[in-house]
Amino acid sequence: MTLHEKELRAVYTDTLIELMTTNSKVVCLEADLGKSSGTVPRVWDAFPDRFFDVGVAEANMIGISAGLANEGMVPFCATFSPFATRRAYDQITISIAYAENPVKIVGTAPGVTTAKNGATHMCFQDLAIMRAMPNMRVYCPADVYELRSMVRYMAASQKPEYMQLIREVHAPLFDDSYEFDPHQARILDEGADVTLVTTGLTTQFARKAVGSLKQEGIQAEHIHYPSVKPFDVQTLLDSVKKTNAVVTAENQNVIGGLGGAVCEVLAENYPAKVKRLGSQDRFGEVGDVPYLSDTLGFSAPKIADACREMVQAK
Amino acid sequence: MDFDKIESKEQLDQLAKEFRYIITDIMCRAGGGHIGGSLSLVEIIITLYFRVMNVKPDNPRWADRDRFILSKGHAGPTLYTALAYRGYFPKDVLLTLNANGTELPSHVDQVITPGIDQTAGSLGQGLSCANGIALACKLQNKTNHVFCIVGDGESQEGQIWEAGMFAAQHKLDNLVVITDYNKMQIDAEVEKIVSLEPVVDKWRAFGWEVFEMDGHDWDDIHATINKAMAVKDKPAMIVAHTVKAKGNVCYENRIECHFISIPDEDERNRVIGGVCALDDDEPFHFNWTEGK
Numbered sequence: 141m142t143l144h145e146k147e148l149r150a151v152y153t154d155t156l157i158e159l160m161t162t163n164s165k166v167v168c169l170e171a172d173l174g175k176s177s178g179t180v181p182r183v184w185d186a187f188p189d190r191f192f193d194v195g196v197a198e199a200n201m202i203g204i205s206a207g208l209a210n211e212g213m214v215p216f217c218a219t220f221s222p223f224a225t226r227r228a229y230d231q232i233t234i235s236i237a238y239a240e241n242p243v244k245i246v247g248t249a250p251g252v253t254t255a256k257n258g259a260t261h262m263c264f265q266d267l268a269i270m271r272a273m274p275n276m277r278v279y280c281p282a283d284v285y286e287l288r289s290m291v292r293y294m295a296a297s298q299k300p301e302y303m304q305l306i307r308e309v310h311a312p313l314f315d316d317s318y319e320f321d322p323h324q325a326r327i328l329d330e331g332a333d334v335t336l337v338t339t340g341l342t343t344q345f346a347r348k349a350v351g352s353l354k355q356e357g358i359q360a361e362h363i364h365y366p367s368v369k370p371f372d373v374q375t376l377l378d379s380v381k382k383t384n385a386v387v388t389a390e391n392q393n394v395i396g397g398l399g400g401a402v403c404e405v406l407a408e409n410y411p412a413k414v415k416r417l418g419s420q421d422r423f424g425e426v427g428d429v430p431y432l433s434d435t436l437g438f439s440a441p442k443i444a445d446a447c448r449e450m451v452q453a454k
Numbered sequence: 455m456d457f458d459k460i461e462s463k464e465q466l467d468q469l470a471k472e473f474r475y476i477i478t479d480i481m482c483r484a485g486g487g488h489i490g491g492s493l494s495l496v497e498i499i500i501t502l503y504f505r506v507m508n509v510k511p512d513n514p515r516w517a518d519r520d521r522f523i524l525s526k527g528h529a530g531p532t533l534y535t536a537l538a539y540r541g542y543f544p545k546d547v548l549l550t551l552n553a554n555g556t557e558l559p560s561h562v563d564q565v566i567t568p569g570i571d572q573t574a575g576s577l578g579q580g581l582s583c584a585n586g587i588a589l590a591c592k593l594q595n596k597t598n599h600v601f602c603i604v605g606d607g608e609s610q611e612g613q614i615w616e617a618g619m620f621a622a623q624h625k626l627d628n629l630v631v632i633t634d635y636n637k638m639q640i641d642a643e644v645e646k647i648v649s650l651e652p653v654v655d656k657w658r659a660f661g662w663e664v665f666e667m668d669g670h671d672w673d674d675i676h677a678t679i680n681k682a683m684a685v686k687d688k689p690a691m692i693v694a695h696t697v698k699a700k701g702n703v704c705y706e707n708r709i710e711c712h713f714i715s716i717p718d719e720d721e722r723n724r725v726i727g728g729v730c731a732l733d734d735d736e737p738f739h740f741n742w743t744e745g746k
């Protein structure tokens with residue numbers, strides 16, 4: 141099986157096994173969702189001494205990880221995105237970020253991709269709340285190559301880091317040569333009509349939207365942000381100086397996440413009109429991904445509509 | 455059937471059989487679901503809703519009703535089936551489980567489903583909410599009871615034990631909690647992840663009156679809940695020994711039973727066959743068109 145036919149969670153597990161093989165400091169933690177992240181049974185079987193399933197106890201997992209990192213280990217701890225972030229927010233804030241313990245937190249099944257698990261599991265604020273935490277970095281890979289490079293990067297970095305992990309298969313956007321740099325956004329399409337800013341799942345949706353806009357003669361400049369924090373300011377400003385119109389789309393609430401970051405940067409540097417797509421400050425519900433992303437307003441057709449409106453309003 | 459007066463074992467057995475078929479069927483139609491932890495609770499939830507709890511299905515928010523908090527909110531389908539049979543909503547609404555726009559999401563939701571007293575699904579929170587509800591009932595001099603079910607895996611959450619200390623401190627004797635001790639969670643058996651043992655001694659040490667029961671035996675369940683309701687000056691914990699995915703031979707007591715995915719018709723038939731197969735004389739099928 142080639143890399144891009146694999147589910148992202150399988151690539152997360154492969155990469156973790158690769159890292160644990162070469163670096164005896166890397167440890168893997170789960171909170172009874174290891175089957176869902178992909179590490180159960182493979183990591184547990186391969187490294188029974190460096191795999192710890194803490195049970196349904198997320199705050200405890202965060203504290204244990206902080207202690208491990210404090211002693212120089214490199215803990216990767218994973219659970220569903222709501223439980224990886226908001227469930228243990230104060231523990232992450234104090235024991236990890238404030239204390240500068242470089243734990244690697246992985247939030248799986250972000251936003252609508254939790255689908256049939258419904259509202260209680262559908263976290264639309266992890267990017268916002270993790271971004272609002274000093275010392276914390278916030279990443280959102282959009283394909284397997286980026287994910288693999290990001291996980292390798294995280295194992296080597298001395299920073300507390302949070303990464304969203306979509307579990308399913310995704311179309312490849314990059315290739316083997318890809319190297320993740322948190323200070324570098326990726327321009328996936330050039331255009332002068334509208335700047336389209338996305339991350340993670342919406343980068344996938346936006347590929348389709350950009351294609352259909354092209355057929356109508358609208359050239360969107362599509363920028364993917366693998367890192368929402370640190371945020372690559374220059375790439376955004378260079379683009380908006382050409383287009384003067386911005387659409388952001390994220391698998392999140394529109395308050396405080398990627399759209400929020402874009403608005404902050406533009407308001408302080410180069411005011412321009414921005415349309416933010418994402419949940420319009422409402423909770424999720426059960427449903428499939430096409431239904432949810434469309435009702436919430438960030439499916440490929442909704443992204444294309446927003447770009448079209450932005451261009452027409454110029 | 456007059457559900458308030460179900461007493462015969464035959465009636466109860468028939469009800470449990472229908473519940474198991476329906477729970478399996480609606481999950482299969484929805485493409486999957488939390489079958490293990492739903493089927494382990496069939497007898498307990500039937501006993502609560504058909505033999506114990508004082509509720510008014512035509513007035514779901516009736517002020518003096520007994521309350522029920524399903525802290526392991528992923529067992530929603532069993533509770534929904536009980537609510538439908540008690541008349542909170544028509545039985546065919548069960549067919550919308552997890553459909554786009556449904557009133558019956560996989561985890562229980564007090565805002566959209568009639569008869570749900572407390573939203574849950576993020577594990578470990580429901581017992582604290584049950585404490586608050588029990589406290590409010592006492593403050594308002596109500597004589598009702600508050601029932602809460604927690605999972606064994608769920609009991610690894612620290613908040614469960616914070617709630618445990620509070621309930622004893624405030625002598626919440628209107629609170630009856632049942633631990634669904636099916637000995638499994640998602641990644642493995644509870645013993646292999648983080649053991650709860652000795653769970654009875656733990657709750658006793660936390661100041662609770664503790665009982666054990668066979669969570670699939672009608673008489674034992676009924677008698678134990680009645681004893682727990684009679685406890686004074688302490689909260690009551692019932693450790694219910696159950697079997698995960700009880701009653702579906704495809705999954706019963708197998709670790710992969712937590713959540714099933716049903717990709718196609720063949721798999722659906724196999725899993726539905728798992729409940730029918732138990733019924734040796736005549737295979738049971740629920741007729742959705744007549745059954746509402």
Ligand SMILES: Cc1ncc(C[n+]2csc(CCOP(=O)(O)OP(=O)(O)O)c2C)c(N)n1
Pocket residue numbers: 171172173196198223227490491492494526528575576577578604605606607608609634636638639640698712
């Ligand atoms: C806070 C939180 N963490 C993780 C989950 C995901 N999850 C759902 S069910 C479950 C296992 C629960 O085990 P248990 O309480 O024993 O339930 P049962 O085996 O009876 O289904 C987990 C980890 C969750 N719903 N909430």
